[in-house]
């Protein structure tokens with residue numbers, strides 16, 4: 106790999122100390138396992154706590170459920186808190202529902218709720234309306250290295266209960282810890298689980314429930330890819346983003362483009378060409394390289410402190426020795442566009458830069474500028490009621506955006 110021709114961000118942040126428990130994270134920093142949890146709730150807590158745990162703030166939520174030790178907390182920590190997979194060996198069993206609001210570090214504003222494996226949330230003291238109500242997804246984690254019959258029974262009960270409360274909830278099944286399975290038995294395991302679950306649901310007369318299955322492990326990128334797909338399902342603007350990426354790619358000679366949530370490295374959208382794992386991993390690695398270089402060589406403020414490692418000037422071009430060019434640009438404080446381009450199509454980078462500016466403007470039009478501060482932070486507003494009201498308007502805007510974006514773009 107040739108060296109990165111990076112236009113480094115103008116400012117950086119220093120790494121926090123490992124014992125900085127309350128650290129909430131800023132880009133390029135916070136590569137530590139410790140983090141603060143918002144709130145915990147157990148069966149003995151008063152009813153008031155349920156309202157704190159599930160406030161009517163309309164944020165979508167992702168419910169992490171599954172048997173004990175299936176890997177729920179590990180997934181949450183590895184994906185959203187930069188914990189290294191080996192550190193998860195020391196995680197203690199969770200005995201209360203733990204909620205983690207990741208709005209401060211993510212473009213997508215949602216909450217993750219980690220349910221302890223042993224908790225019986227079907228007890229009358231648990232308010233299933235509040236647990237399963239609202240917008241979001243239920244991620245059920247199955248330990249594929251263990252006998253999974255009990256897990257499948259629990260999954261069946263959970264899905265039926267949740268569906269009755271909220272048929273709009275998305276049901277996602279992570280067949281987890283597949284790093285411990287031989288390569289050739291992974292697909293068989295997935296097929297077996299899929300068949301058993303579907304048969305059981307059909308037998309209970311619940312054919313209408315759709316479940317998606319993913320093979321995951323925290324020891325590779327599969328968990329990030331699976332989480333990306335879960336998060337994409339709760340982004341109402343996804344089809345628009347995909348269309349904008351398609352237009353940008355075809356005008357700029359780009360092979361593949363991902364819109365990354367920089368902090369978690371999940372991709373919130375990509376163009377409509379198929380995603381292969383290698384391209385995704387390559388783009389993830391590029392983000393790491395850019396943030397690491399920024400952290401090491403980035404500017405400091407007057408007091409010698411590093412400033413944010415990812416800011417409006419963040420951009421990088423990396424030429425690989427296999428005729429591939431990687432191209433990264435900042436879209437918003439939390440969002441980066443990372444593209445894979447064939448070297449032959451990278452003869453006029455100025456035009457790609459120009460097209461990128463048109464693309465960024467279109468993205469800004471798609472999303473509300475909900476939290477505009479001096480560096481132009483974009484935040485996704487995901488209020489379902491407001492969303493519905495604006496849906497028709499957005500459809501019209503989509504068309505307008507496409508029409509207005511296309512003439513501006515310059516063909517490479």
Ligand SMILES: Nc1nc2c(ncn2[C@@H]2O[C@H](COP(=O)(O)OP(=O)(O)OP(=O)(O)O)[C@@H](O)[C@H]2O)c(=O)[nH]1
Nearest residue numbers: 174175176177178179193194198199222282322323
């Ligand atoms: N091999 C392997 N081990 C994993 C993976 N994910 C998690 N583990 C291990 O599984 C064990 C249990 O993980 P936890 O995250 O504590 O499980 P949990 O589901 O949150 O458990 P409870 O809090 O008891 O509900 C830990 O030792 C992790 O290191 C994985 O992808 N592969």
